[in-house]
Amino acid sequence: MSTEICADCPVRKHALCSSLDDEGVITFTGLCQRRCIMAGETVMWAGDESRICANLLSGVLKMVAATADGREQIVGLFYPADFVGEPYAEEHAFTVTALTNAELCTIQRRPFEHFLEEHSRMENLLLQRTLRALKEARRRMLCLARLSAGEKVAGLLIDMAARAERCARRSGLNQPVTFDLPMTRGHMADVLGMTIETVSRQLTKLKGAGVLALSGNRTVTIKDAHALRARAAAR
């Protein structure tokens, strides 16, 4: 019965849980609890005690670092099947907030750490994912520090298009030369370390150059992927 919660899990093939055998899943499920989150709602607050971790089932979350005087930087985005939380940390270093409505499969941090000890395949998978996240974060450091506004925006569009494409594949759809941005201009600015205005201007420029078409605020069509890639330059 406790496995039933997993029967309809949209990410059971991709989340951390994919490393578990049937018996492991049953134990794990017993420790988990599903939770729905509304867009804009915060899941973890920087400075709060780190009590829960979670697998993201659906929706998109942002992880935000902030200075004392309120400047903000998005330091990570989470998509379905991603693991969220800070095991082994006493308190959260960052605030995690939903960009869209979302669903989480949560687990208490301590029991989770304990579970890892006894399920080294999951521990190993988490290690591999953490290493990948670290690599990604380091790449982003180069982006934030050294790329121009144009390069940043082009790069982000490519990332988001790739993400959309993968999701489309998964759900069997096709051809996402057109896709919806999962975030506002403001969030794009927060990811790229720029202002809303500059993001907007760069998009307008890409549109003017015939690289993109924009319809509505969120829908983007990549008309010239080659040109877009050229503008992203980096790596």
Add this chain to the structure above:
Amino acid sequence: MSTEICADCPVRKHALCSSLDDEGVITFTGLCQRRCIMAGETVMWAGDESRICANLLSGVLKMVAATADGREQIVGLFYPADFVGEPYAEEHAFTVTALTNAELCTIQRRPFEHFLEEHSRMENLLLQRTLRALKEARRRMLCLARLSAGEKVAGLLIDMAARAERCARRSGLNQPVTFDLPMTRGHMADVLGMTIETVSRQLTKLKGAGVLALSGNRTVTIKDAHALRARAAAR
């Protein structure tokens, strides 16, 4: 006999190996090989096959990300007892170069991964370190994207002073209100995502304000730690 290599290991209490029991150490040592590196020498090249990992015994290394056209960003610094390398990755994403003469304890990547499988305490320690490195990288993203030149330099000085202090503690010395920068202005600029000139100007400004004293190019004395902290602002 193979353990002898560890007998004089300067970091055996702090490196990944500290998670091993005697028998583990013996096995591990058999897989390791010490290697000396000259300042300026590169240990791993971005794009090359990821064949080795290492524990740093002495010296300081930098990890550099670069764009195709040569812009560079230091995305990580490694100090004694730190783990270097990219397990589970087919190729290196970043270039690792010695800032000072250094000594490494290297191990082939594949055998290392295999060893982790069988020594879950080490795997767990690596996981914890990787999580900490990730947190650190994310903090740095905020720094790179949102802090002013003055805040960046003040913050880096505080970090380096703290690092120097810890090393001094370890080796039994005291009072490192005065310490040596482990890097040139150019490296500081590469860490902070700015230019040499701006770093230099910020240091001159701090000196002028009586916060620091500079003697020679590398030696720094923090005269007013409180003021320095105030200038670092962030977090």
Add this chain to the structure above:
DNA sequence: CCGGGTCCTTGTTCTAGATCAAGGCAACTG
């Protein structure tokens, strides 16, 4: 159909920091 959100675009001005340029100061080298 109106009023007030929220989000986005566009124009103008301003500035932090990059870029360009010129020395200064040690430390080596022959």
Add this chain to the structure above:
DNA sequence: CAGTTGCCTTGATCTAGAACAAGGACCCGG
């Protein structure tokens, strides 16, 4: 010890992008 080299400082100028400001498009509730 004159010359070279590497690293650092300081000054002058330039510019990408921030900051400020205004208005437009869309949506939703009454």
